[in-house]
Amino acid sequence: MIDVSGYRVTDPFFGAPYIDEDEERTDPVPHRHVHGGFQGTDTRFQFSFPPEEQWQGRMFNPLSGAHGGDEKFFSTPLGEMIGGLGLSFRLGGYMVQSNQGHIGDDIDPKGGEDPTLYGHRASAETARFSKFVAAQVYGTAPHHSYVFGGSGGGRRSPLCLENAPDAWDGALPFMGGGDINPRGSTKRIKGSQVMSFASMFNVQRLLGKRIHAVVDAMAAGGSGDPFAGLSTHEREELASLYRQGYPRGDEYNIAEPMGQIWLWTSIADLLVEQDPTYFENFWTKPGYVGHDLPAAVESDLVDAELTIKRVVTAADILSDPVFEAPEYTMLRIIIGITASSRGDMNMPYAVEIDGLHGYLLGAGVQLTSGAASGRQLYVSQVVGNLLMCDGHGDANLQRFSGAVAGDSVRVSNRKFLAFCYFARHHLMDDPQFDSFRLDGVPIFQQHPVPLMSPLMGVSYSGEYEGKLIWVHHTHDASLWPPQGVIYESAVRAAQGDDGAAARFRLRWTHNAEHIPPMMIPSSGSRATNTWLIDYGPVIEQTMVDLIDWVENGVEPAATNYEYVDGRVVLPETAADRGGIQPVVRLVANGGAKAEVGVGETVTLTVDAEMPPGAGSIISLEWDFDGKGSYPLKESGIDGSAAAVSRTITRSFDTPGTYFVTALAHGHRDGDVAATSRRLPNLAQARVVVR
Numbered sequence: 001m002i003d004v005s006g007y008r009v010t011d012p013f014f015g016a017p018y019i020d021e022d023e024e025r026t027d028p029v030p031h032r033h034v035h036g037g038f039q040g041t042d043t044r045f046q047f048s049f050p051p052e053e054q055w056q057g058r059m060f061n062p063l064s065g066a067h068g069g070d071e072k073f074f075s076t077p078l079g080e081m082i083g084g085l086g087l088s089f090r091l092g093g094y095m096v097q098s099n100q101g102h103i104g105d106d107i108d109p110k111g112g113e114d115p116t117l118y119g120h121r122a123s124a125e126t127a128r129f130s131k132f133v134a135a136q137v138y139g140t141a142p143h144h145s146y147v148f149g150g151s152g153g154g155r156r157s158p159l160c161l162e163n164a165p166d167a168w169d170g171a172l173p174f175m176g177g178g179d180i181n182p183r184g185s186t187k188r189i190k191g192s193q194v195m196s197f198a199s200m201f202n203v204q205r206l207l208g209k210r211i212h213a214v215v216d217a218m219a220a221g222g223s224g225d226p227f228a229g230l231s232t233h234e235r236e237e238l239a240s241l242y243r244q245g246y247p248r249g250d251e252y253n254i255a256e257p258m259g260q261i262w263l264w265t266s267i268a269d270l271l272v273e274q275d276p277t278y279f280e281n282f283w284t285k286p287g288y289v290g291h292d293l294p295a296a297v298e299s300d301l302v303d304a305e306l307t308i309k310r311v312v313t314a315a316d317i318l319s320d321p322v323f324e325a326p327e328y329t330m331l332r333i334i335i336g337i338t339a340s341s342r343g344d345m346n347m348p349y350a351v352e353i354d355g356l357h358g359y360l361l362g363a364g365v366q367l368t369s370g371a372a373s374g375r376q377l378y379v380s381q382v383v384g385n386l387l388m389c390d391g392h393g394d395a396n397l398q399r400f401s402g403a404v405a406g407d408s409v410r411v412s413n414r415k416f417l418a419f420c421y422f423a424r425h426h427l428m429d430d431p432q433f434d435s436f437r438l439d440g441v442p443i444f445q446q447h448p449v450p451l452m453s454p455l456m457g458v459s460y461s462g463e464y465e466g467k468l469i470w471v472h473h474t475h476d477a478s479l480w481p482p483q484g485v486i487y488e489s490a491v492r493a494a495q496g497d498d499g500a501a502a503r504f505r506l507r508w509t510h511n512a513e514h515i516p517p518m519m520i521p522s523s524g525s526r527a528t529n530t531w532l533i534d535y536g537p538v539i540e541q542t543m544v545d546l547i548d549w550v551e552n553g554v555e556p557a558a559t560n561y562e563y564v565d566g567r568v569v570l571p572e573t574a575a576d577r578g579g580i581q582p583v584v585r586l587v588a589n590g591g592a593k594a595e596v597g598v599g600e601t602v603t604l605t606v607d608a609e610m611p612p613g614a615g616s617i618i619s620l621e622w623d624f625d626g627k628g629s630y631p632l633k634e635s636g637i638d639g640s641a642a643a644v645s646r647t648i649t650r651s652f653d654t655p656g657t658y659f660v661t662a663l664a665h666g667h668r669d670g671d672v673a674a675t676s677r678r679l680p681n682l683a684q685a686r687v688v689v690r
Helices: 079-082 085-090 114-139 152-163 192-218 231-243 262-276 277-286 313-319 326-342 394-398 413-417 431-435 487-504 537-552
Strands: 017-026 033-038 046-051 058-063 093-100 143-150 170-174 302-313 348-353 364-367 376-383 385-391 408-412 467-473 504-509 562-564 567-569 585-587 593-596 602-609 618-624 643-650 656-667 680-690
Touching: 033 114, 046 114, 058 085, 058 114, 058 152, 058 467, 085 093, 085 537, 093 114, 114 143, 114 152, 114 467, 143 152, 143 537, 152 313, 170 537, 192 262, 192 413, 192 618, 231 431, 262 277, 262 376, 262 385, 302 313, 313 348, 326 348, 326 376, 326 385, 348 408, 348 593, 364 394, 364 413, 376 467, 467 487, 467 537, 487 504, 537 562, 537 680, 585 656, 602 618, 602 656, 602 680, 618 643
Parallel strands: 058 093, 058 143, 143 170, 170 467, 467 504, 585 680, 593 680
Antiparallel strands: 017 033, 033 046, 046 093, 302 348, 302 408, 348 385, 364 376, 364 408, 376 385, 562 567, 585 602, 602 643, 618 656, 656 680
């Protein structure tokens, strides 16, 4: 039985801790489960302690993404994929989770809009209390502690190390971002992704299905011209998207709406509250597209009073065969993650509404009658007449609770269409927005850059006492490459080059997206896992390296790169690139594209090489038809060589376009039988069969 009476909070905001669950569990592995919170606050926590013989004296504290608000995320299957119990226990630690000071997307009534609470203070008090509990479970507190997380968790984990050095010794943010201010800032942050996401949504809206021609042009062996066949306005908006840093080669994730729309649904009300003039001017004043170029938006406009036909719960969507059709795949993935992590499968997340028209993604849905009248939601996924919605604050927690068939709703996308051109009129100082300036002067009328939700925390300072390895992905459609270089500049400004060398590293993960490829629906010509890799092993190996750096002084490798025009360019060879990931090159008949006849052989050559000191190649696999099954495994690879080359020939019996993929795995110790830390990378070549 845990005795909490002797714990004294460091931060006086928090009341005494309490524990409401303390039990032995076996799923997914044996551990002691402890759940509780701090009195008088919305802060909740969950601790998972492995058996004593497994514990090596460490604490791991993953932070959930987006705004946080969930102390159980890393106990879900998705959480396990990016650093759950498996990672923590394999590396000799217990795992700490918190909701980072709030429940769902709502704020703590006591804490209000104080971003320090959600950015680091709730996490810090939870980490401190976990050490108090660990001392009772194991007889001693952990000797070292690590905080890490991706996306929103990557945004906030550096704040934890900066502001609570007593709680953690090292941090591993992956896919983070934000602005920079001197240490001690208590203001909400400004985030460039607000503007950049708006531009991405606009390209998605303008191009529709034609985005797939852009995808093909930028894929392996493509023309390299993404602008072919586009109108002048469409070319301008796509070019603007690239200039702001959207990753080349990841255009498919413009075509498939993913979780990025969450940012709009969660802060749309905040944006309108902060800058109502913009949303009015867009439609009524010269200098704005809605007024000057109405043809760019009017065909997509929807503004109508309609009636709910059916209220749909998460359980309905995941069990009703009607929703098993392929077009519901992304919706089912997102709603499954959300509902399972919250444990509310009976929550009504969606409605069916007949009579819909116009562009519905991002549209506002306001209930105008019934028990939920007045609630404002926004469309996060749409399939046919089914609208899945989310909202700000209490609306995020309630969704369509209280709504019934027959209730009236106002469906309007006037705010969203204005948001699509937000970047033109809300410029940050970041170089990624320089294309909207001439000689330093903005081209378009300007409005104040909006503040993000207080749940995102405060600005970075770059000042900290421990060690930090930042991991960013080259193909991240949610936190683009420009966000990956911000923190390095903050550290160098605050600590100098010597301080950065002593306490900071940046690693790029080549060919990785924001979420694992298994969560992104495949296109018709190539499975997602033939052009994107699972970054989980990179995170785990980086955590191993962070531990070795903190505890033993072994300096980790960084990835060398160039940053030009919003684009991260990695060196071609493993020796020049560095880092920990294999470098893979593939050619078909000597080039990125080969054209052959039916039955004619094509020669495929692959070279895979590990960077110096990163280990050796342990596997090489081939996929020929784009299905992602990788049926051919090269033999004779025993983990003894840092570089492997293979040449094979292949013929195709049916005309068509084939994306041949070579997938290589490396391992630090050359262990071909390893089940974790198998570091992946891949390369593709296009084969056109006449």
